[in-house]
Amino acid sequence: MTDERLTLTKRKLLAGVGSVGFASVGAGLGTTALFSDTESFEDNSLTAGALNMRVTVDNIAHSTTIVRDNTTVTPADTADGDAVTVAVDDMKPGDWLILEWNPEIIANPGYVRVTSVDEDYSNDEGATPEPEGATASPGDLGDAVLSTIWQSYDDLSGGSSPQDLEGLDQTTDRNDSGLGSYEEPTNLNGETPGGAHYTTMNEAHDVYKTGVLLRDPSTGDPLEVGSNSDAAWFYQLLELPLGVGNDVQGDSVTFTLRFDAQQVRHNDDPFNNSA
Template structure:
């Protein structure tokens, strides 16, 4: 059989091939649209971030006092400060030479370790009434405020609860008891209870405020800021479960009439800051 029209044959063949090529391209395009890549999926679900807490409580107990103050009930103090609301502390009238009291503080910080700072605020002195004996003692009618320099305000590291008197105090805190005397009275001699050693210095209220008014950061035995945490188990000597100290307030027998009617007032403030990521605790205050 012969091809009567070769050109017609060639044209039909080209068209056929072109049509097959179009179908082939269409098939390749369809293949690209339906193929699946290897894949895998992993998930972390239920994520949450919660800020930690830092909570401190301070307990103050009058553990001992002379008989007069005990009988008057003016030292019936056992309070806990554990909220933002201030707690009314010691309020005593009619202090006379020979009166004394010991107040012990226990500071506790929660499971998040914290540094502790103690400070006095609003320290004020008043001349009060100015009776004739005070005027005679001072040699004029001026009504100076002298109680702050006469009232001993010493900090002790511990107290033996079984003693019931000043003999239960042991170890003067060196930070609060190393200033020079502002009084002419020699308090270095042992008193009637034999508390003081021959080289001891008794800090008065004015001197104590000079230390505390700028804020005092509680230190450990190495002089570093102490870490306090209720999680302390004794395995780390640098972490304490609580911090305790005792404050002796005493108006010595040697003080004369110059303090009659005088008074002092102050706030005692406790603060804590986190230990973590805190190389300079209380840097925004005047802490020592």
Template sequence: MTDDNQQLYNLSRRKMLAGLGAVGLASAGAGLGTAAYFSDTEEFEGNSITAGTLDMSVSATVVAANEYWVNNGGLGLAEVADSQDAVVGLEVDDVKPGDWGIICFDIDIESNPGYVQVCTEEFAETGGANPEPEQEAEGDADNDADLGEFLLSTVWQDYSGPTDGSSGGMKTDLSVLDPVFNNAGNSLSVAYGEPDTGGVVDGDQHHTTAREANGILDAANGGYVIKDDQGVPLAIGAGDTYTFYLLFEIPFAVGNVIQGDTLSFDLAFKTEQVRNNDTPFQNDPAPGTPTPE
């Protein structure tokens, strides 16, 4: 090999090796850029959270009344209230001493157990018309509002008569006088007795007047939370029905003192969830808190 050829060979070989080295460095750089750590991914799919519901409905049905009211529709009440603050309004016209009616209230809770509070709202009395017989009975012409004092509003826990609103039901079909409303003490299993104008039957039984009932149920005083026999707020289970009976009656002995007087009120039922609620109806929502429909 001539010297010129040897020099060309050496030069070409050095350039080739240098070029291969550059390619090798580029490959090494590319390798650093595409390297990956070990990794893995696991997923829990389809997650969702749904708020529960609490829905109450209240039905009010006249199950019995004296013959006049049955025949003349004076207690033509058959209402179902279903809203967050369910209110049942009652209007009765032309009541006279001896008139009476029994209303059955059925409280139904759906979906979740709930506590129930009963309140009177918009309770009002007036003297109304003031005919001469009333003036003579009152001994003056002041026309006092007396109906709330003499209209008996008695709460009972059991009723054994027909529940179709016929005239076959009687006051004697009521039993288990409610102790909270009627001051019966421990004498719960008592049949209906004829009260005098003050609502007293005997030492164990007092029939609450409308004014007394309003004092217990008045919404301004917090109303009344339905309780069990131990005095603990009663949890009405989902799908369960709580029933009580309300007897309205004007005893014969009342006489002319109530002529023309009027009485009006609303009876409101409210419910709160049982879960996480140790003191029902004592924690009002903060101002501006949205109210669920």
């Protein structure tokens, strides 16, 4: 955001005008002197505050180096004013990856809203290899890949694993189970032993396409990003379960996440204030 500068007009302040009379003892003529003083307050200005957000994304964990090498982010790693597009190619049943999203706000604290841009989302039917057979557009991958959001990632296992994810976000849990840590789904529908129901890519997009406000997981209040130099992190797990059929072969999913920031101060209803 470009700083806007408003300079106030200089005003001279006449501090005092007075007169004192004196009697002339020599010539019998009266003389008068005027005392004056002027004080100035110059170069007064008001400067509008700044609000600047940048977002970094990193592929922090993956099932294989092939998945890592076939994950591309545009623009690379950090966006400052642009949308972030993520494309994952050549996923096989059993593959997964974890994306770490890190929005940070500079200068003033702000609220952050995340949107899966509807016009940029695609679930396309690709080439039809022999095992897949005849299928129709759209593709099948968007209903097969599970996409979930987690509050934290603690590398407790000594390696890279979805088991290190904690705090399933309710926006990607169809049962709103409050699942505390990752559980492997028991079926292709994304249901887990603890009662969670993970969303697919298509289902997660349907939730985020209208915009989701980042919230404090302990209170549910809108999260203030940037207070005391704090940033925010959340983690997106993308996994293609074992047992997925040949229908997904050659299909592709591309999505864009847009991050919007709005100041905290004088903002009781983030992204709904008209003022």
